[in-house]
Amino acid sequence: MSNAPDNGVRAFIDQNGGGFLDELAEWLRIPSVSADPGRAGDVRRSAEWLAAKLSETGFPTAQVWETSGLPAVFAEWPSGEPDAPTVLVYGHHDVQPAAREDGWDTDPFDPAVRDGRMYGRGAADDKGQVFFHTLGVRAHLAATGRTAPAVNLKLLVEGEEESGSPNFLELVRERADRLACDTVIVSDTGMWGPGTPTVCTGMRGLTDCQIDLHGPSQDIHSGSFGGAVPNPATEAARLAAALHDDARRVTVPGFYEGVVELTDRERELFARLPFEDEWFLETSKSGALLGEEGFTTLERIWARPTAEVNGIHGGYQGPGGKTIIPAEAQLKLSFRLVAGQDEAKIQRSIADWVAERLPAGIRHEITFWGATRPCLTPLDHPALESLTRAMGRAFGKEILFTREGGSGPAADLRDVLGAPVLFLGISVPSDGWHSVNEKVELDLLLKGVETAAYLWGDLAEHWRPAGA
Amino acid sequence: MSNAPDNGVRAFIDQNGGGFLDELAEWLRIPSVSADPGRAGDVRRSAEWLAAKLSETGFPTAQVWETSGLPAVFAEWPSGEPDAPTVLVYGHHDVQPAAREDGWDTDPFDPAVRDGRMYGRGAADDKGQVFFHTLGVRAHLAATGRTAPAVNLKLLVEGEEESGSPNFLELVRERADRLACDTVIVSDTGMWGPGTPTVCTGMRGLTDCQIDLHGPSQDIHSGSFGGAVPNPATEAARLAAALHDDARRVTVPGFYEGVVELTDRERELFARLPFEDEWFLETSKSGALLGEEGFTTLERIWARPTAEVNGIHGGYQGPGGKTIIPAEAQLKLSFRLVAGQDEAKIQRSIADWVAERLPAGIRHEITFWGATRPCLTPLDHPALESLTRAMGRAFGKEILFTREGGSGPAADLRDVLGAPVLFLGISVPSDGWHSVNEKVELDLLLKGVETAAYLWGDLAEHWRPAGA
Numbered sequence: 001m002s003n004a005p006d007n008g009v010r011a012f013i014d015q016n017g018g019g020f021l022d023e024l025a026e027w028l029r030i031p032s033v034s035a036d037p038g039r040a041g042d043v044r045r046s047a048e049w050l051a052a053k054l055s056e057t058g059f060p061t062a063q064v065w066e067t068s069g070l071p072a073v074f075a076e077w078p079s080g081e082p083d084a085p086t087v088l089v090y091g092h093h094d095v096q097p098a099a100r101e102d103g104w105d106t107d108p109f110d111p112a113v114r115d116g117r118m119y120g121r122g123a124a125d126d127k128g129q130v131f132f133h134t135l136g137v138r139a140h141l142a143a144t145g146r147t148a149p150a151v152n153l154k155l156l157v158e159g160e161e162e163s164g165s166p167n168f169l170e171l172v173r174e175r176a177d178r179l180a181c182d183t184v185i186v187s188d189t190g191m192w193g194p195g196t197p198t199v200c201t202g203m204r205g206l207t208d209c210q211i212d213l214h215g216p217s218q219d220i221h222s223g224s225f226g227g228a229v230p231n232p233a234t235e236a237a238r239l240a241a242a243l244h245d246d247a248r249r250v251t252v253p254g255f256y257e258g259v260v261e262l263t264d265r266e267r268e269l270f271a272r273l274p275f276e277d278e279w280f281l282e283t284s285k286s287g288a289l290l291g292e293e294g295f296t297t298l299e300r301i302w303a304r305p306t307a308e309v310n311g312i313h314g315g316y317q318g319p320g321g322k323t324i325i326p327a328e329a330q331l332k333l334s335f336r337l338v339a340g341q342d343e344a345k346i347q348r349s350i351a352d353w354v355a356e357r358l359p360a361g362i363r364h365e366i367t368f369w370g371a372t373r374p375c376l377t378p379l380d381h382p383a384l385e386s387l388t389r390a391m392g393r394a395f396g397k398e399i400l401f402t403r404e405g406g407s408g409p410a411a412d413l414r415d416v417l418g419a420p421v422l423f424l425g426i427s428v429p430s431d432g433w434h435s436v437n438e439k440v441e442l443d444l445l446l447k448g449v450e451t452a453a454y455l456w457g458d459l460a461e462h463w464r465p466a467g468a
Numbered sequence: 469m470s471n472a473p474d475n476g477v478r479a480f481i482d483q484n485g486g487g488f489l490d491e492l493a494e495w496l497r498i499p500s501v502s503a504d505p506g507r508a509g510d511v512r513r514s515a516e517w518l519a520a521k522l523s524e525t526g527f528p529t530a531q532v533w534e535t536s537g538l539p540a541v542f543a544e545w546p547s548g549e550p551d552a553p554t555v556l557v558y559g560h561h562d563v564q565p566a567a568r569e570d571g572w573d574t575d576p577f578d579p580a581v582r583d584g585r586m587y588g589r590g591a592a593d594d595k596g597q598v599f600f601h602t603l604g605v606r607a608h609l610a611a612t613g614r615t616a617p618a619v620n621l622k623l624l625v626e627g628e629e630e631s632g633s634p635n636f637l638e639l640v641r642e643r644a645d646r647l648a649c650d651t652v653i654v655s656d657t658g659m660w661g662p663g664t665p666t667v668c669t670g671m672r673g674l675t676d677c678q679i680d681l682h683g684p685s686q687d688i689h690s691g692s693f694g695g696a697v698p699n700p701a702t703e704a705a706r707l708a709a710a711l712h713d714d715a716r717r718v719t720v721p722g723f724y725e726g727v728v729e730l731t732d733r734e735r736e737l738f739a740r741l742p743f744e745d746e747w748f749l750e751t752s753k754s755g756a757l758l759g760e761e762g763f764t765t766l767e768r769i770w771a772r773p774t775a776e777v778n779g780i781h782g783g784y785q786g787p788g789g790k791t792i793i794p795a796e797a798q799l800k801l802s803f804r805l806v807a808g809q810d811e812a813k814i815q816r817s818i819a820d821w822v823a824e825r826l827p828a829g830i831r832h833e834i835t836f837w838g839a840t841r842p843c844l845t846p847l848d849h850p851a852l853e854s855l856t857r858a859m860g861r862a863f864g865k866e867i868l869f870t871r872e873g874g875s876g877p878a879a880d881l882r883d884v885l886g887a888p889v890l891f892l893g894i895s896v897p898s899d900g901w902h903s904v905n906e907k908v909e910l911d912l913l914l915k916g917v918e919t920a921a922y923l924w925g926d927l928a929e930h931w932r933p934a935g936a
Contacts, residue, residue, distance in 0.1 A: 204691060206691070206791065208791065209789075210788075210789070215754065215755075216752060216754045217753040220754070222776045222804070223804060223873045223874025224752075224769065224872075224873045224874055225752040225769060225873065226769065226774045226804055226873065227759045227760060227774030228758070228768045229754035229757060230754065230756060231776055231777055233777040234708060234711070234712070234776070234777045236705070236780065237704070237706075237708030237709045237777060238705075238708075238709040240701070240705030240706075241705045241706040241710065244702070281697075284684060284688055284692075284697050285688055286684045286688070287683075287829040288698060288827065288829025288830075289696060290697055290698040290828070290829060291695045292695060300695045301693060301695055304695055306694045308690045308694045308695070308791075309702045309705060310701070310783050310784050310789065310792055310793075310794070311782065311784035312701045312705055312780055312782050312783060312797070313782075313783075313785045314777070314780050314781075315777065315778050315780060315781075315800065316778050316779035316800055317800075321677075321778060321837045322778055322779070322800070323674065323778060323802050323874075324778055326778070326779070329780070332783065332789055332790070334694070334789060334791050336694055336695065360755065361754055361758060362755070362756075363755070369788055404692075405691045405692045405693065405694065405695075406689065407691055
């Protein structure tokens with residue numbers, strides 16, 4: 001081992017990794033299941049445990065933040081340097097439900113280490129990924145000889161992510177001053193795979209709605225009236241079918257307006273990922289690929305806006321047949337959005353499109369459940385360059401880029417705080433999020449520690465945000 | 469009153485109408501609800517009551533016929549004349565369920581006469597219309613001085629029509645020899661309205677099916693996979709939507725092949741019926757008309773084949789949204805058929821059309837529940853001419869023609885017995901079939917008696933069937 005900074009970080013991690021894992025296991029023993037009202041006390045205990053641990057780590061401020069629901073944790077460690085960037089790390093300390101009977105090999109709340117993995121609910125999603133920041137900042141200080149991090153470091157760890165973050169936006173709005181930052185770093189995502197370290201550069205947005213269609217005031221006889229009056233089940237089907245043309249592009253007018261198209265470099269970087277149809281079909285439990293013409297599967301799920309029918313219901317559902325024209329039908333639709341799309345405009349466009357397509361005799365209501373905005377980090381953003389460099393040093397490999405097809409609360413942070421969002425996640429697809437035998441790969445977890453340790457110095461050295 | 473045959477019939481009816489109505493009321497007191505297993509004994513009692521009454525009327529043969537389900541009644545009264553046509557009257561003695569609590573003004577099984585109407589379950593559907601044939605044949609004999617009817621008269625009164633006639637076809641096949649006839653007269657339909665006596669000349673056929681679509685092997689996340697794999701709810705919608713083109717014609721290849729088109733005379737006769745959109749919309753509980761371009765509403769429901777979505781189901785149906793691609797979706801479709809269509813060919817064509825339209829990755833099964841063939845009486849059939857004449861004498865008005873949009877077991881009789889089907893019904897739309905306060909208009913009921921009384925003589929005089 002030389003005295004190069006790398007080795008200082010690695011040596012520190014080698015020395016302290018064992019204690020770090022013991023502490024993580026202690027945290028995983030707290031069953032902080034936010035969806036279970038009977039576990040509210042455990043979610044609070046988890047928040048208090050983390051706040052105490054962040055204090056021990058050295059954060060001058062580490063406190064439990066109350067919400068209208070379950071508590072979050074906030075911690076802050078100012079750099080002391082005048083122009084230092086301010087970074088807000090986001091994660092969550094609540095977990096999905098889990099029970100041994102679901103098919104776990106060991107008790108989900110009594111973590112077990114075997115074959116270089118720690119098994120337990122929350123090991124990857126998200127306690128492990130939150131917790132690597134504690135050893136990360138300690139390694140950063142030890143290796144650089146500093147007494148405070150090179151950046152102003154803040155952590156916000158919510159307690160209701162697995163329940164849909166019902167109070168998160170309110171919390172961020174109320175505490176926007178304390179949360180002010182130059183960039184958000186979300187540690188709640190993953191990498192392509194164990195041998196392919198990647199940085200996620202975007203998540204799709206989402207808006208979803210319900211359309212209720214009303215035809216006859218009650219079910220009527222399809223013999224006596226069939227072929228002469230509108231049928232709401234038919235009209236629901238016609239709407240759902242008309243969402244896509246034969247090239248499987250979404251037909252709602254203006255839907256693609258403003259869409260940030262993939263650059264050649266992004267397409268080329270996606271194409272370098274070791275993607276295999278067979279693996280994707282297995283993961284998606286599907287029998288074939290189908291999507292917008294002119295795009296690869298990864299482009300379709302990561303970078304293209306889409307429309308999906310989540311539910312369609314109308315008429316008779318029992319055994320055999322029933323010759324009715326049903327009184328009502330219902331559609332539940334969701335639209336994934338990408339950077340550049342205006343969700344308010346799209347909602348209006350969907351509402352207009354629906355209204356225009358329905359024939360006389362079909363009344364309808366459309367209800368939008370809300371909208372989550374998409375996130376996209378430009379590949380040439382200086383903070384992303386720092387992150388990629390730090391991760392490259394930790395993994396000793398070129399870092400490729402992914403995105404997420406899903407949607408998350410990260411966009412709320414960006415919108416309220418006005419800061420770009422980066423994703424530092426070290427989980428891999430086999431980690432079993434929301435499933436049985438959730439685990440984290442210990443070598444990857446320590447690579448996360450190492451990445452964090454490099455990142456703060458790199459950011460401080462290479463980035464002077466406009467506002468700083 | 470003169471001694472003209474008309475007046476003989478009318479005088480007989482005037483004298484015997486009171487007793488006839490008392491007897492009908494007695495029959496209506498038997499709650500022969502075939503759908504209620506607890507009423508099986510009442511259905512049997514109803515059959516026995518009717519067989520006894522037909523014996524009293526003079527039918528030399530009147531017997532209860534067992535089926536695998538509930539009993540039917542058969543009666544036969546040979547004419548004695550060598551070349552007399554043989555007529556089989558069809559009706560049913562079972563009734564729909566009914567209870568005072570459903571909103572009846574009086575007990576549905578304790579008939580009440582008020583304002584020239586008899587209220588009670590079965591008054592119109594179908595006991596009243598079966599029963600008018602008893603007084604009808606007596607009036608025929610009284611007015612003509614005969615001791616046996618001018619035609620060979622048979623009656624078949626089933627006991628499971630309101631339960632979908634599950635054993636009817638089997639019964640007709642087994643008893644085809646006894647039921648052999650030159651024409652079937654179905655007394656289980658209605659007229660246009662009290663001031664517009666009409667004869668029904670056709671019913672549509674029916675074939676219905678269920679299509680089950682299978683996509684991913686379980687519901688999958690629409691964020692992670694949306695836009696890249698086929699969605700069975702979308703494909704179900706695309707099938708249902710593709711059933712009709714923008715002119716609302718059915719798109720299944722070959723669907724219109726062989727369709728017997730309306731003649732100019734039929735269209736002109738339909739157009740003379742006092743149809744009003746407002747009335748139709750009220751009856752259909754619908755807000756607007758919609759159907760195949762180029763046809764009036766009556767043409768659409770009576771003479772055109774149609775496709776209807778009776779049910780469409782797939783994915784999430786609870787409150788709010790759920791971002792899934794569902795594993796399965798289901799369609800229930802029914803197709804009304806008209807004369808000239810080949811239901812077996814159409815079923816194959818539908819099955820092929822479905823299979824061709826589904827993308828790779830969507831497995832499916834299609835199940836046809838069965839097929840009822842359409843009925844159509846040519847307007848120039850001699851038996852129809854007799855019926856129209858008899859009805860015209862009874863009502864003293866021109867008789868117009870209707871059809872029924874629905875489907876019934878009449879086609880089974882035609883197909884098994886090889887005889888054309890005529891419809892002699894005197895019910896009117898306000899009679900409340902299957903609804904509360906079912907009633908029959910007493911003056912129309914007696915016009916039914918009178919029509920039957922004239923019909924047997926007219927048929928014997930004007931028609932010598934080829935086989936007779």
